[in-house]
Amino acid sequence: xxxxxxxxxxxxxxxxxxxxxxxxxxxxxxxxxxxxxxxxxxxxxxxxxxxxxxxxxxxxxxxxxxxxxxxxxxxxxxxxxxxxxxxxxxxxxxxxxxxxxxxxxxxxxxxxxxxxxxxxxxxxxxxxxxxxxxxxxxxxxxxxxxxxxxxxxxxxxxxxxxxxxxxxxxxxxxxxxxxxxxxxxxxxxxxxxxxxxxxxxxxxxxxxxxxxxxxxxxxxxxxxxxxxxxxxxxxxxxxxxxxxxxxxxxxxxxxxxxxxxxxxxxxxxxxxxxxxxxxxxxxxxxxxxxxxxxxxxxxxxxxxxxxxxxxxxxxxxxxxxxxxxxxxxxxxxxxxxxxxxxxxxxxxxxxxxxxxxxxxxxxxxxxxxxxxxxxxxxxxxxxxxxxxxxxxxxxxxxxxxxxxxxxxxxxxxxxxxxxxxxxxxxxxxxxxxxxxxxxxxxxxxxxxxxxxxxxxxxxxxxxxxxxxxxxxxxxxxxxxxxxxxxxxxxxxxxxxxxxxxxxxxxxxxxxxxxxxxx
Ligand code: XMP
Numbered sequence: 149x150x151x152x153x154x155x156x157x158x159x160x161x162x163x164x165x166x167x168x169x170x171x172x173x174x175x176x177x178x179x180x181x182x183x184x185x186x187x188x189x190x191x192x193x194x195x196x197x198x199x200x201x202x203x204x205x206x207x208x209x210x211x212x213x214x215x216x217x218x219x220x221x222x223x224x225x226x227x228x229x230x231x232x233x234x235x236x237x238x239x240x241x242x243x244x245x246x247x248x249x250x251x252x253x254x255x256x257x258x259x260x261x262x263x264x265x266x267x268x269x270x271x272x273x274x275x276x277x278x279x280x281x282x283x284x285x286x287x288x289x290x291x292x293x294x295x296x297x298x299x300x301x302x303x304x305x306x307x308x309x310x311x312x313x314x315x316x317x318x319x320x321x322x323x324x325x326x327x328x329x330x331x332x333x334x335x336x337x338x339x340x341x342x343x344x345x346x347x348x349x350x351x352x353x354x355x356x357x358x359x360x361x362x363x364x365x366x367x368x369x370x371x372x373x374x375x376x377x378x379x380x381x382x383x384x385x386x387x388x389x390x391x392x393x394x395x396x397x398x399x400x401x402x403x404x405x406x407x408x409x410x411x412x413x414x415x416x417x418x419x420x421x422x423x424x425x426x427x428x429x430x431x432x433x434x435x436x437x438x439x440x441x442x443x444x445x446x447x448x449x450x451x452x453x454x455x456x457x458x459x460x461x462x463x464x465x466x467x468x469x470x471x472x473x474x475x476x477x478x479x480x481x482x483x484x485x486x487x488x489x490x491x492x493x494x495x496x497x498x499x500x501x502x503x504x505x506x507x508x509x510x511x512x513x514x515x516x517x518x519x520x521x522x523x524x525x526x527x528x529x530x531x532x533x534x535x536x537x538x539x540x541x542x543x544x545x546x547x548x549x550x551x552x553x554x555x556x557x558x559x560x561x562x563x564x565x566x567x568x569x570x571x572x573x574x575x576x577x578x579x580x581x582x583x584x585x586x587x588x589x590x591x592x593x594x595x596x597x598x599x600x601x602x603x604x605x606x607x608x609x610x611x612x613x614x615x616x617x618x619x620x621x622x623x624x625x626x627x628x629x630x631x632x633x634x635x636x637x638x639x640x641x642x643x644x645x646x647x648x649x650x651x652x653x654x655x656x657x658x659x660x661x662x663x664x665x666x
Contacts, residue, residue: 149346150174150339151191153181155199155209155227161483163197163324165521166332171347172339175519177485183214193221193315193343196228198322202286203230206240210235221315221342226284228320233309236292236316243285250327251282251307253299259310261317261337262298265330280307280321280328287320292456315342328421329557351531354524358516359391365394368470371514373474374460375400376546377414379539381519383525386532387516388474389424397425397470399463401456404432405562417535427467430650431459435550436559445666452547474509477518478525483486518628523584542587543621551666553592563611564648565592568611568641575637576615585627588615590641591654591665599642599649608649611641615654616663624658 150167154160154176167643174196175189186194194215194375201208210231212218215222224232230240243317255262255276278299280439288306291297295316299308307320317338323331371388375381375398388396400419402411411428418424438451517525529539547549553561569590576582591614596607613634620622638651654661 152176152195153179157198160197166324173349174346179209186206192345197626198226203240206493223338224318233288238292241289246285247282251301257298259298274321281325282321295533351527362391369471371472372470373398383529384476400428402436405550408566452550472514474514477515561592571640585615586618597650610650612652626655
């Protein structure tokens with residue numbers, strides 16, 4: 149396994165994912181990890197990641213010096229390379245000019261890191277060239293004594309460095325981003341050839357390990373899980389069912405704000421097909437009556453969240469002999485909350501979908517996805533036999549249609565919106581556009597707009613369609629759906645749904661617009 153030290157770069161998570169894609173387990177830890185903690189984790193190699201600070205500034209973060217004394221291979225990326233150079237006796241030079249974007253590096257010296265890798269050949273020198281992605285201001289000005297310069301560009305004469313015997317490597321560019329064409333091979337060289345880490349991080353192996361761990365933790369006792377139908381809780385349900393069978397009880401709260409047929413699908417998949425014990429609580433009335441008269445988006449979110457806790461707790465209290473509560477916490481949640489605690493996070497986002505339980509229940513947590521990224525969770529879901537469509541579905545916010553009905557939520561609105569949304573999603577699938585978008589949905593606008601039916605003018609509601617493309621949901625581009633597709637969706641919604649006179653398409657990007665309308 150590989151240890152990745154975090155210096156605050158947004159790319160750190162990506163490095164961990166890339167290493168895992170190679171099939172090797174990796175974990176991210178803060179740069180100030182102690183030697184004892186490193187020894188306990190016992191990595192095969194260490195990656196020093198990038199960071200926003202400048203090595204030339206007083207008090208900027210450093211890797212623990214022991215990183216270079218444990219006899220382990222070390223790869224420094226960007227800031228990680230700079231701090232490595234500085235800590236081992238080289239020099240880093242500050243700069244106000246940022247180099248950002250594509251660059252072509254020339255491989256000057258042979259190194260295990262770039263073995264047999266080339267995108268082009270330099271006709272003048274006969275040396276190999278690589279297309280890479282750069283994003284840095286500072287750069288290494290002098291390598292430490294034992295190092296050689298292994299790659300250069302005209303503007304960055306020390307683009308990579310190595311001390312082969314010690315297995316220390318530094319790269320100024322970012323091998324973890326896909327713009328660096330051979331990035332994955334470079335990481336493979338480091339992780340597999342240089343660190344000789346074992347390739348055992350596969351979905352089947354993860355499932356086997358987790359089943360063992362869950363069994364050891366839970367013994368013959370009972371586990372409760374709030375099943376939402378979303379990817380994470382669904383995968384937890386499938387995994388726990390496989391691990392402990394009947395010792396798992398799921399509670400599925402239907403809040404009346406779900407997508408069309410969602411509740412039935414959850415019951416169909418889990419209760420009927422898999423034989424999981426699922427208690428379905430029909431709480432639509434409770435949610436809608438508490439939401440009555442409320443039109444403030446944040447207040448609506450609070451009501452929905454609190455009502456969920458009340459309903460879930462009431463149901464949980466009826467089940468006897470439960471000792472554990474399972475949750476679909478995934479690795480990004482863990483990293484974010486750790487970063488939030490130490491104040492190292494630049495962006496903090498938290499959506500709490502599952503709330504607290506009554507103090508008296510004193511449940512211990514079972515979180516089998518704590519070490520996994522979303523794409524790994526999905527692969528696990530497929531391996532566990534969950535339907536592909538469920539596992540690769542777009543994300544759905546915890547408050548559901550509650551934040552897609554602008555202003556006050558009413559059953560009449562929710563029913564119309566559910567139908568409109570279902571038509572939109574169905575047509576996206578038919579046109580093969582669903583998986584080209586990251587999130588797509590309909591929004592209910594409680595305004596009356598005119599339409600003519602026969603000879604009569606009718607004033608009816610408006611539906612907005614939203615579809616976005618995004619990698620991280622922090623920024624998003626509106627999806628350029630074909631006009632014909634939008635036309636079909638619009639015609640179907642207006643013709644099939646009485647109560648809707650107009651359909652619009654949202655062409656706002658995030659930022660400044662958010663993905664949801666509330
Ligand atoms: P925004 O609207 O902030 O959405 O651009 C970014 C992502 O977060 C989801 N989202 C939520 N998820 N509870 C959730 O569980 C919420 O209150 C909530 N608000 C937004 C949104 O669907 C998108 O995927």
